Amino acid sequence: MARFINIKLKKLTTPIIQGGMGVGISLGNLAGSVMAEGGMGVISLAHPGYRKEDFMKNPFKANEQAVHEEVKKARELSQEKGLLAVNAMCAINRYDEYVKVALDAGVDAIISGAGLPLSLPAITKDYDVLIAPIISSAKACELLLKSWDRHYNCTADFIVIEGPEAGGHLGFKPEELFEHQAKDVYTLLEEVKPVVHHYEEKYDCIIPIFLAGGMNTKEKIDQAIRQGATGAQVATSFIPTIECDADTQFKEMFLHHPSKELALIKSPVGYYGRALVNPLTKKLEEGRVKPNFCLKCIKPCDFNTTPFCISEALIEAAKGNVIDGLVFSGATIQDLDKLRTVKEVIDELMGGQR
Ligand SMILES: Cc1cc2nc3c(=O)[nH]c(=O)nc-3n(C[C@H](O)[C@H](O)[C@H](O)COP(=O)(O)O)c2cc1C
Structure with a gap:
């Protein structure tokens, strides 16, 4: 059956x-x-x-x-x-x-x-x-x-x-x-x-x-x-x-980013995430990017010690700020x-x- x-x-x-x-x-x-x-x-x-x-x-x-x-x-x-x-x-x-x-x-x-x-x-x-x-x-x-x-x-x-x-x-x-x-x-x-x-x-x-x-x-x-x-x-x-x-600037990154180089960054969510290399990911390689606010959105995150604010970074990216924002991407971006x-x-x- x-x-x-x-x-x-x-x-x-x-x-x-x-x-x-x-x-x-x-x-x-x-x-x-x-x-x-x-x-x-x-x-x-x-x-x-x-x-x-x-x-x-x-x-x-x-x-x-x-x-x-x-x-x-x-x-x-x-x-x-x-x-x-x-x-x-x-x-x-x-x-x-x-x-x-x-x-x-x-x-x-x-x-x-x-x-x-x-x-x-x-x-x-x-x-x-x-x-x-x-x-x-x-x-x-x-x-x-x-x-x-x-x-x-x-x-x-x-x-x-x-x-x-x-x-x-x-x-x-x-x-x-x-x-x-x-x-x-x-x-x-x-x-x-x-x-x-x-x-x-x-x-x-x-x-x-x-x-x-x-x-x-x-x-x-x-x-x-x-x-x-x-x-x-x-x-x-x-x-x-x-x-x-997403904002047009965000979409543009998937087509016209000069290298489409990807990085793995440690997120306050507790996992590594794959994102396009940009000024934010470069800053994160060097140290902490102090958050501008806290929405208390992630369980394991602590405002005082977090390497950056994941919400702030993702919100900035969605709005089209691809310099300070975090642009998550899969590994197949090269094919777009x-x-x-x-x-x-x-x-x-x-x-x-x-
Ligand atoms: C920009 C972006 C944001 C994502 N956000 C989430 C998310 O909030 N929650 C989640 O479970 N997966 C998230 N993912 C993972 C996707 O839902 C999906 O499972 C994965 O990216 C599929 O692989 P592909 O991008 O190679 O097609 C995200 C992926 C990308 C590219």
Whole structure:
């Protein structure tokens, strides 16, 4: 008998998840445009309200309002196609409350990484919503699924495996990243498959797996599917698109940065992150960049000792200040050559298979 797949996932007619990009890079416009192509659009829950007048005074309220507005925008653009998710980083303060805001705004899925979303099922239990972790090892996958099984008697609706070529925060140890020792995403898939299979059997369901990090061609996605994945989560390729929510200056960096050199910087979130080399990353190599404010947004961050403020750096970048801002990027930035539409990106990723 065929195993159960969450019925909501049937709306995903294109097996592409647009990766969540905070701060302000993936909001309603990008997410809704991806949905209109049958994919899963993802709004980042990291300060979506950064442009609001009262943001500095009351960031939570500004972000809450923005989530509702961005969800509405995405739904309008989607023409009722695709699925809508939010990306919630486990490391943010008031994680539970932010997830609740997204649930009340009516999203279809919560995708959560930058840590293990151990408590996610407790927050979502009264909602008809898909839940998915982002993991970077079979060990993390096993730990999370075991915990959800034991404590909540449930499992993931789908899983994102993020490999070392991804942009933003990376779930690998520094030695794995700096010495290129991290396992590639296809190897991770082979290791994660038996773990996932165990819970598929236990819950008599299918748990689709999406590979993230460097999945920027049809060939790579075909390879993932041949190995048993359902599709890919893609982020960097969607940045230089007309529909991406970032400032034009930010998008320009992905096309016309002189070297497209990338750096790995230690983030206050507790992970290393991949970003384009710019005056900020150079300053960070030399020492501390004192923050101008504190929004108390990251659990492990201390204003007095943090090497820099991740929110300030990402907000500056999203606004187009690519000198003092942090421009996160995946390793495939070298392959980006021109501004595209979301439809063009997805057509290229899928080839004729739509
Ligand atoms: C600019 C940028 C910002 C990102 N922000 C987040 C984030 O806030 N939360 C998260 O889980 N992943 C974040 N990511 C990771 C992406 O969602 C995605 O999984 C990854 O970059 C996929 O690899 P690709 O960029 O090579 O396609 C970010 C990536 C980029 C490039």
